[in-house]
Amino acid sequence: MKGKWKLWLVPVLAVVALAAFKGGGLWGKNESPREIPVPKVVVAAAARVKMDHAISLTGNLEAYRQAVIHAKVAGRVSRVAVQNGQPVTAGQPLVQLETSDFANTLAVNEAALKKAAAALAMARADYHRFQELHKQAAVSDKEFEGVTAAWHMAEADAAAAAAAVNAAREALQNATVTSPISGLVANRDVKVGQMVSPQGAPLMTVEDIASVYVVVNIEQQDLARVKPGLKADVTVDAYGDQVFKGVVEVINPVAKQGARVFETKIKVANPEYLLKPGMFARVQLKTGEAVNTLVVPQAALTTKQGMYFVFVPEGNRVKRQQVEIGQIINQSVEIKKGLTEGQQVVITNVNKLKDQDRVEIAR
Numbered sequence: 001m002k003g004k005w006k007l008w009l010v011p012v013l014a015v016v017a018l019a020a021f022k023g024g025g026l027w028g029k030n031e032s033p034r035e036i037p038v039p040k041v042v043v044a045a046a047a048r049v050k051m052d053h054a055i056s057l058t059g060n061l062e063a064y065r066q067a068v069i070h071a072k073v074a075g076r077v078s079r080v081a082v083q084n085g086q087p088v089t090a091g092q093p094l095v096q097l098e099t100s101d102f103a104n105t106l107a108v109n110e111a112a113l114k115k116a117a118a119a120l121a122m123a124r125a126d127y128h129r130f131q132e133l134h135k136q137a138a139v140s141d142k143e144f145e146g147v148t149a150a151w152h153m154a155e156a157d158a159a160a161a162a163a164a165v166n167a168a169r170e171a172l173q174n175a176t177v178t179s180p181i182s183g184l185v186a187n188r189d190v191k192v193g194q195m196v197s198p199q200g201a202p203l204m205t206v207e208d209i210a211s212v213y214v215v216v217n218i219e220q221q222d223l224a225r226v227k228p229g230l231k232a233d234v235t236v237d238a239y240g241d242q243v244f245k246g247v248v249e250v251i252n253p254v255a256k257q258g259a260r261v262f263e264t265k266i267k268v269a270n271p272e273y274l275l276k277p278g279m280f281a282r283v284q285l286k287t288g289e290a291v292n293t294l295v296v297p298q299a300a301l302t303t304k305q306g307m308y309f310v311f312v313p314e315g316n317r318v319k320r321q322q323v324e325i326g327q328i329i330n331q332s333v334e335i336k337k338g339l340t341e342g343q344q345v346v347i348t349n350v351n352k353l354k355d356q357d358r359v360e361i362a363r
Contacts, residue, residue, distance in 0.1 A: 040360045042348045043313055046296050046339045049332070053288035055225070056327045059216035061236075061279040064267065065208035067181045069094060071196040072174040075101070080192060082185045088206060095177040095190055095203055102175050106168035109161065116154070116161035123147075123154035183208035184273070212268050212275045214246060216283055217261035225287040226251065232266050233284040236275065244268050244275065248285070284327070295332040300345040301325070302353075310339065311346040311353050313361060318346060320355040 075097035082094050126147050134144040188204040190196065196203065214234055218226050232246040246268035255262055266283065268275060300310045301323075308325050311318040326334030339345070346353065353359070 038316075038358050038360045039349055039352070040362045041311075041313075041318075041346045041353075042362050043344045044297050044300065044347045046294055046335060046341055046343045046345060048292045048294055048341055050290050051293040051295070051327070051329060051334065052284070052286050052290050054327055055218075055222050055285045055287055057216040057218075057283040057285060059214045059266075059281050059283060061212050061275055061277050061281055062215055063183070063207035063209050063277045064211040064213060065181055065183070066277075067179065067183070067206040069177060069179070069203045069205060070198060071095070071097070071177060071200065071203060072198055073097070073102070073171050074195070074197040075175060077190060077192050077194045077196060080188070080190055082188070082204075084185055084188050084204075086185045087183070088179045088185060089182045090179060092179050093176050094179055094185070094206075095196075097175040097177070097196070099172060099175045102168065102172040106165065106172055109164040109168045113158070113161040113165045116158040120151075120154040120158040123151040127151040177203065179206050181206055181208055183210075186277075207277060209270055209273055209275065209277065212270045212277065213249075213265040214268060214281045214283055216264050216266065216285075217256070217259065218251070218264050219261055220255070222287075223262055226264060226285065231286050233286070234266065234268055235282050236279050238279065239274065244270075246283075284329075293326070294335045294339065294341060296335055296339065296345050297347045298328060298331050298333045299347045300350060301333060302350045311350055312339075313344050313346065313359065316358055316360070317356050318353055318359050320353075 077095060078098045079096040080094075081092075081096065082088060088094065127150075130139055130144050130147040133139045134141070183206040186205045186207050187202070189201065190203040214232070226248060228248050228251065230248040232248065234244040234246050235241065236244075246266040248264060249267040250265035252263040266285075296310065302309050302311075308323050309320050310323055312321050313319075321338055323338030324336040326336045328334070346359070
């Protein structure tokens with residue numbers, strides 16, 4: 001009896017399983033599979049706007065002029081007269097070395113010069129006296145030649161002594177290290193009691209930042225459009241949207257090896273010293289008059305492996321389309337290739353979309 005019960009149960013279970021498989025459910029009620037929601041997106045049209053023809057660049061600020069301060073003579077520092085950030089003028093003392101050794105050397109050489117000068121005066125007098133005697137044949141040629149040679153030697157000794165005095169006097173003067181330019185002290189790295197030498201590390205720098213350079217690199221394809229005198233708008237992160245006006249002043253005529261770019265310096269007036277060497281800067285280099293330019297909102301762009309794409313609606317789906325971009329101004333980006341005026345592009349959720357995804361366009 002048990003075996004017959006099991007045989008009767010098998011076909012019943014098979015019927016139940018078949019019903020469940022066909023979607024009828026165990027109790028005959030139909031259940032629909034869960035549908036994937038279709039995302040709503042906002043679109044905007046590619047449009048032409050009036051934009052300055054410009055090249056977008058990034059670069060770093062450097063001082064308009066910089067003086068690296070080294071000691072000209074070896075010695076021990078007795079005083080440091082300036083601090084970082086302090087303004088100085090050309091010729092102002094920065095560092096003082098101990099002067100006693102230099103003063104003593106100068107005194108010794110001045111004494112030697114006096115001695116050499118006295119010897120020269122005596123040799124000159126002997127020469128003139130022997131010259132008259134030689135004319136009268138009162139002294140031999142050999143004697144006169146000896147007196148003449150002694151006079152020339154005395155002249156050489158006096159010249160050497162004078163040179164030694166000048167060198168000692170210059171060394172004493174160089175014990176006071178002065179600034180060759182006006183500017184701000186930076187990178188001070190010297191202390192009282194420190195031994196310094198002409199071959200040693202820099203003591204400090206003096207940076208003239210009443211104007212600064214923005215140093216940028218111009219690519220080969222843009223070089224023909226960049227000339228000295230072109231105007232530029234410069235911004236730095238420290239001052240938000242504040243624009244500093246600059247002008248191209250220096251273009252290196254030789255490309256950097258490997259990079260194949262041309263270093264270019266843009267001069268920017270900096271009367272309030274707001275701009276500091278080493279800051280990162282963004283530059284809009286104006287290369288022509290304002291022109292009608294095709295743009296889309298920057299939010300429409302997505303990028304992959306260095307290439308840029310937008311999503312173009314086609315019916316209830318989107319097509320991923322590659323574009324070539326130009327300059328970015330405010331919230332818009334120039335489209336050089338890949339779109340036409342009036343063409344719609346998706347501007348929301350673009351990083352979540354894939355090619356041929358279904359979408360619903362928000363009205």
